[in-house]
Amino acid sequence: MDAPPATERIARAGYDYVVLDGQHGLIGYEGLLNGLLAIDAGGSTGLVRVEANDPTPIGRALDAGAAGVIVPLIDTADDVALAVRAAKYPPVGRRSFGPMRSALRFGPEPAKANAETVVLAMIETAQALANVEAICATPQLDGLYVGPVDLSLALGARYPGDPEIADAFEDAVARIAAAAATAGIAAGIHTFDGENANRRLKQGYSFATVSSDLSHLEAIAAEHLRVARG
Amino acid sequence: MDAPPATERIARAGYDYVVLDGQHGLIGYEGLLNGLLAIDAGGSTGLVRVEANDPTPIGRALDAGAAGVIVPLIDTADDVALAVRAAKYPPVGRRSFGPMRSALRFGPEPAKANAETVVLAMIETAQALANVEAICATPQLDGLYVGPVDLSLALGARYPGDPEIADAFEDAVARIAAAAATAGIAAGIHTFDGENANRRLKQGYSFATVSSDLSHLEAIAAEHLRVARG
Amino acid sequence: MDAPPATERIARAGYDYVVLDGQHGLIGYEGLLNGLLAIDAGGSTGLVRVEANDPTPIGRALDAGAAGVIVPLIDTADDVALAVRAAKYPPVGRRSFGPMRSALRFGPEPAKANAETVVLAMIETAQALANVEAICATPQLDGLYVGPVDLSLALGARYPGDPEIADAFEDAVARIAAAAATAGIAAGIHTFDGENANRRLKQGYSFATVSSDLSHLEAIAAEHLRVARG
Amino acid sequence: MDAPPATERIARAGYDYVVLDGQHGLIGYEGLLNGLLAIDAGGSTGLVRVEANDPTPIGRALDAGAAGVIVPLIDTADDVALAVRAAKYPPVGRRSFGPMRSALRFGPEPAKANAETVVLAMIETAQALANVEAICATPQLDGLYVGPVDLSLALGARYPGDPEIADAFEDAVARIAAAAATAGIAAGIHTFDGENANRRLKQGYSFATVSSDLSHLEAIAAEHLRVARG
Amino acid sequence: MDAPPATERIARAGYDYVVLDGQHGLIGYEGLLNGLLAIDAGGSTGLVRVEANDPTPIGRALDAGAAGVIVPLIDTADDVALAVRAAKYPPVGRRSFGPMRSALRFGPEPAKANAETVVLAMIETAQALANVEAICATPQLDGLYVGPVDLSLALGARYPGDPEIADAFEDAVARIAAAAATAGIAAGIHTFDGENANRRLKQGYSFATVSSDLSHLEAIAAEHLRVARG
Amino acid sequence: MDAPPATERIARAGYDYVVLDGQHGLIGYEGLLNGLLAIDAGGSTGLVRVEANDPTPIGRALDAGAAGVIVPLIDTADDVALAVRAAKYPPVGRRSFGPMRSALRFGPEPAKANAETVVLAMIETAQALANVEAICATPQLDGLYVGPVDLSLALGARYPGDPEIADAFEDAVARIAAAAATAGIAAGIHTFDGENANRRLKQGYSFATVSSDLSHLEAIAAEHLRVARG
């Protein structure tokens, strides 16, 4: 959501990182830029889930000061290689040099920026699940990030939270964690509340994103209204 | 907060009205305008707490489509009369005609707009509390609106929620409700959660605003983090 | 044009739908989002002509609350299939789940959203005209939309409205209407005034978009100036 | 309306000046600034109707590059003197020096800027009409500007265009023109179409503003819809 | 200037404070808010020169996170008292409580915020110079801030930098420094380059603001062009 | 940088053209549009370095009024052909017709717009350098534009300005100038100050862009601070 003072508050709550969602987050370029400023003002670290596995949004998010990118709709190790190519300067990749805000973080040296820029691949399609071990082996990939709703739809769910695929979903989540552990990279997952996040962390996930600002707001506004009306 | 899609969500939660805070809400003119559009899109009614008891923000909020204004820092009945003068067209007041969005609500007839435009006076200073019965008697005033933090500071609180003045605060809240009831106008109050709102409604307040979007977000983000960390 | 109160006025004029032009409309992402809010506030239905046949703008327009997309520069049935794939959730397509505003319209069930999301293909190139019958047969396509200026240039016009290709243009418009009718899908066309729109509706077109806000303004401003100067 | 490309089109239509409406125009500070840039890009001259007779909006409109200000809700010659004081540098007035964009027009010399900055007083209240001759005599006032709707309401109209006060309104318009002519200053009036503007120019008014962008758009959109529906 | 990434760069250059100019800076409310976020992200401290000595912009700048305000066009000690009243909570002043971003800096306790919020009075009119000793004696005033261009115009300059009043200007600058020193408050001055700032610091001024972003840019762009053309 | 009044100042400094950087410039779509308005208001000519060699940003920059585009990361003559195809209307290319602001410059005739729209190819990769003669021979290409930092990294530099590859870099710059001269097209280069620009112009480059607004500001702010601190 494009609301820098709200983003700053969330950053100050103590989260290790805050993700700005360039894909589903109802946020344009100016919102990303001001959101990354707000995260820095709040003392946290900003990641951007980019709108697509495309060099333009990847480069622009990094130039604007993101510490890393979460790349959606990855299917194969080749897809990851394309994302890495977009996120890293030559000779590793093909990112164009113009680190307007990222140089504030990493300095102007391309090799240093390459080493510190994080690339995370979303696992949220049937193909990605089938290829997850190969995906994990892609050079320069820092971690996986599970998109639970899309993954559940890929597993046949009729709607988010469909109990019919709950077992298949848990198996998939476990397989993804195992693949990441074997490859020695991080695994993260989007969750909808703190309890769920806690469960995934115990399960071997090294980070878990908690809900979204818009869902937060909607839930608590409805709850207060229910209580007020007695 | 200037975030129209969040405002729309709150409007859709079923609240009878949504207040955009032009005084403390970190929201500029464009934010007010788009926020009022979002409230209309969400099917609720938009009020604006204006930044000051000044004809310019009062007229601009109404032109932009607010159903009414909440006017801060009222001390006397004369202050209310100035607010009414700014909110109503001649011969009642002195609002200039240019109802760009408000005519969509009320039509172009000034007398009709005058009849339907709501003016609420904030009771949040020591002077206002002393004058509350006279304030209630001002013609064209539709209701009172208690600003609990400023009122408590005016009663000597050292910080928001200071227990030392809790009794004096409850007395004041009761006096304000009684004055409004006697004058036959509405009384509302800002509250910080649904439970508190429910209590005030039982106490005779006819409407209660629940918290603010920024506080909502901060509270729930901190809570989820606490739970996630176990 | 990025001007939500103007968009709201047009929406309130009674049009069945209002198209926000993400391709030529001088409007960025924030403008699309606020424009869709304004259309909802005005009680009409918002469509977006996306900037390209690319999954990113298609998904983002739908997430932001568009009821459907108009996809430019379609050449073949394969192009349509790509657009459908971007606009529909699995198993029909490959849209990622994150229906921030579209769930307000359709609810969270992917199959229901798929059924109600409209996809229209622009017919505005020579190739598209040659392939129009095959295009119409693509599954999940809801209708065609003629781009008259690009189509006329494709037919050899030297400038918009070139009389030399008027006959060829009329033949093309008729062929497109016939292809849509045969396939049982809708056909629409962009027109420059109400008279033209009326003629196309009589010709079998089921909807016609009338001009653009910027052209409207320019025309009437020039006309008033001419009259004022006597 | 905050829509720079539309403002530029109107500026290019050949109007001698374009007024940005800071009072009723649904336009914030950024909109005024970009609107003045658009008017300059379009080759016309920008005036701003300020939101109030207050030094802050007057100074900010001029700093942002307006050639002059139209000051609303003037009642007396003293009101005009206050507006002049806000618009001119010492020793004439009390404008603070910081001509960020206005120096591009007038250069940095205060006396030169004072000479070229235009101040127009709106005549739209009963008091202003009663005092119009005295108002015209205020030093440094460049002209009057009739606000027809507010003036008609001041004369007792029940709604804009009320025929009951048509004669009184025409008398007032004639008196205002005569007062300006006697004082040797300009007189302008807001009109709603070119025909009306032409009539006022023949009546001795030296300039006439034609309608507003939002009304333009609404009128022509409704007309096209009516014709399209046959 | 409303350009958060540029503001962040200046904040990171090592300045002790960065002033956002709400009066002449071509910057609206959203620009102030994002600019204050950018200054915090850059690790400096943000002050706002407010647009006028009016409680609304003073309160809004502080709510948005400014560490203090610079108040323009002060003439008398009473003017300063009004500014203090707007900047401090009861019982010292009359600021309304709603410290949306300022509480991030000072915490929620009004007395603590009052103690840490900075109020600076601009000395830039003939009256202010005449009253400077009385102004310095106003309780709760933290310092003076010389506006050199307006002050020189007040002293009779025909244009910025007029050598005819150079001596009178230097006398005034010295008198202001002496008055502040006697009263034990700070004195600051706006300067146009580092050399000038250094001279004022040696003269007893405790802080000096260096130029403005827009002037910076214009000067260096012109210089590079001159050199490039040989 | 998205700051129209700063862009206008640079445009007024006398530069023949001003480039808005859609790739690394921290500027979204609205910033490009208002920046092009500001350049026109400042009396210069606007070019846009687009974010990628993709028809969408190329078409949108031109529709928004750019006189031409600078296309990054070109490797081959085929890449140039794609850029030309995106920038020119049929039959030369495949740009869709909707010249919202560009028609203000070129008129509505596609052939005329094609003739006057400038396409420049960036030479900044190892492949582009190897293919530079073939690239120059692509029909409809107006010139080359050297990206010195990316080109130096492509030549093995460890950081911008690495002296180890200085000779290789000078050879490359000379080869590019020669290739352009042979093909009869223009050659330009990005430089970091006026002196460097002057040297390149003497070397046969026909245009040279001088630095960027953000670097300008940062350099001069640091310099003033250094001097002020003595």
Ligand SMILES: [Mg+2]
């Ligand atoms: Mg590059």
Ligand SMILES: [Mg+2]
């Ligand atoms: Mg009026």
Ligand SMILES: [Mg+2]
């Ligand atoms: Mg997904």
Ligand SMILES: [Mg+2]
């Ligand atoms: Mg000043």
Ligand SMILES: [Mg+2]
């Ligand atoms: Mg209050």
Ligand SMILES: [Mg+2]
């Ligand atoms: Mg087209």
